[in-house]
Amino acid sequence: MEQIEPVITGSRVELQLLTTLKCNLRCSYCALGTGNVLNSQKQVTYSVEHLKNFIETHLSDHEVYISLYGGEPTLNTGFILELMETLPFSRFNLQTNGTLLDRLPESILDRLSNVMVSLDGGRGTTDGYRGRGVYEKVFHNMGIIRPKLSGTLTARVTWWSGDTCFEELDELVRQFDYLYFQFAQDAGAYAPESVVKKKAVLAQLIRQFFKNGTFYPVVPIMGIVRNLVLPGRGNELTSGLSQCRVSTNLLNVMPDGKIYPCPDMMYRPELLQGDIVENWVQKSVLQPHPDMPCDSCSALDFCKRNCMKNLYLAYVVHDEEWKRNVTEPTCDLIRFMGEEVARYQPHAWYANAPLSFRNKVANAEVYEFCEVMP
DSSP, rough: OOOOOSSSSEEEEEEEOOOOOSOOOOOOOOOGGGGGGGTTTSOSEEEEEEEEHHHHHHSSTEEEEEEESOGGGOOOOHHOOOOOOOOOTTTEEEESTTTTTGGGHHHHHEEEEEEEEEEEEEHHHHHHHHOOTHHHHHHHHHHHHHHGSSSSEEEEEEEEEEOOHHHHHHHHHSSSSSSEEEEOOSSSGHHHHHHHHHHHHHHHHHHHHHHSSSSBHHHHHHHHHHHHHHHHHHHHHTTTTTTTTTTTTEEOOOSSSSSESOTTTTGGGGGOOOETTTOOOOOOOOOOTOOOOOOOTTEEEEETTTHHHHIIIIIIIIHHHHHIIIIIIHHHHHHHHHHHHHTOOHHHHHSSSSSHHHHHHHHGGGGGGGSSSO
C-alpha cells in the first residue's frame, strides 16, 4: 500500500494568522507590498468556527500554536479575543509594529507567550524606515505593557542598512528579552561596502555572546550554537529542512482563509497550500530542490537551508537578479556567522556554560516563533 506523506512534519504546527492586511505604518521595504498584497484584504472573512473545524479535521493530532500577524494585527483585537476564547489550549505569539500595543486589553496580554516587536535598529534607523517618532512610541508602549505581559518580548530587526551599528543592536538586547534579526530581502541591502560593515557588526555580536558573564540572548547566534552543539534538537520540528519552517510545520492564513507556506510569497498562486473555508490543505511545495546548492555548502549543518523563499526564487524560479543580489550575499553572511562562531569553540563553551545558559540555547520557546537563522 502506498504511504501518504504527511502534510505537517512533526507534532506541532504553527498557524500564522494574518488578522488583517491593513497597516497604520508605511515601512519603506515592506514585503507585503510585493504583488499588491498589503491592504488587499482588510477584514477576516472566514469565521472562527471555520478555523476550529479546519483544526479538528486536519490538525487534531498536533499541538497547534498561533502567531498573530498582519498588516498590523492589533487593528483587529476583536478577532484576537474570539480566537483566544475558542482555542483555550493554544499558545499565542503576536508580531506587531508596536505603535498600538498600549491599546491591547490585559485579557490578550495575559495569553501571549511572546510579543515580537518590529524595529530596524536604533532611533534614527527605525524612524528612517518607519516614520518619525515610531521608535519612541514603541518604547513608550513597551513600558505600559511589560508589567501586564505574561510572556517574553522579542525585538525583530529587519537588518537593511549597512550603517546599523553594534551599539544600536546591543541596546535592543538590553531592552528586550531576545533580539532576532533577519537580513533584509532587498537587493539594495547588499552593496559590497554594506556587507563588509554587516560582517564587522556580526563579529562584535558573536564576540559579545561568548564573553563570560551574563547570557546574550541574540536568537540567530543562539540558533547556530544549538544546531552545531545539539544537531538533533535543531531537527526535532523541521527534520533537517528549512529553519524558516515553510517546508514543514508553518501555515500562513490570509484574511480570506487561503493558506500559503511563506508569508512573503502569498502573491504566487502556485504556492497555494489550502483553504480554511473550503477545509483542505496539502503539503507545502516549498521543498528542497536538486538545483539548490545547500547539500554541498559548508553551512548546512547549522543553517539547514535557512530561507526557502530565497532558495526558491534563486534556484527554482531562476531569478538571476535575486540570486545574485539577495540569496548569495545572504548565504555569504550566514557562512561568515558560522565561521565566527566556530572560532570560539562552541562545543567547549556549551560544555562549561551554566545550566541556565544551556537551557536557553537548547530549549528557548522563542525558536518556535521566528526563523532561528537570519
